Amino acid sequence: MGFTPSHAILRLATGAYMINSGVSKLSLDEESAEAIQNMAANAIPQVKQIPAATFGKALAASEIALGSALVLPFVPTKLAALGLTAFGVGLVATYAKTPGLTHADGVRPTPAGVAMAKDSWLAAIGLALLVDRKRRKDPKPAKPVKA
Incomplete structure (x- = not known):
């Protein structure tokens, strides 16, 4: 999947939001x-096994990493979209819950x-990036029909 202008818009806006959200969580008390x-823990009970401070730092780091993956053009769209979709879901x-x-x-x-509720947009953007397929040219042009 290529890095199209429509992907760039979605990735940059969402990535900047994610980075900002993660940075704001770095100083959580x-x-x-x-x-x-x-x-x-309502959705993923296993997170209660982690100390709260560690969870907060891991969440902040995850958001920063995901946001960075979205804004960096050398990260494939499909990979960044998979991360965003999983996080959004x-x-x-x-x-x-x-x-x-x-x-x-x-x-x-x-x-x-x-x-x-607005986080549903993150999952939707991730899914949109995943399902959007760039139209590919036929590798072999059709041969002209001889009359």
């Missing part, structure tokens, strides 16, 4: 890291869930 970890699962973030239908966000 223990209490904030634990709150994020508790939300993540994890965030959507956290949103869906955290009590109080959705209405009774389990989809629409409550006022408390609006901030997490």
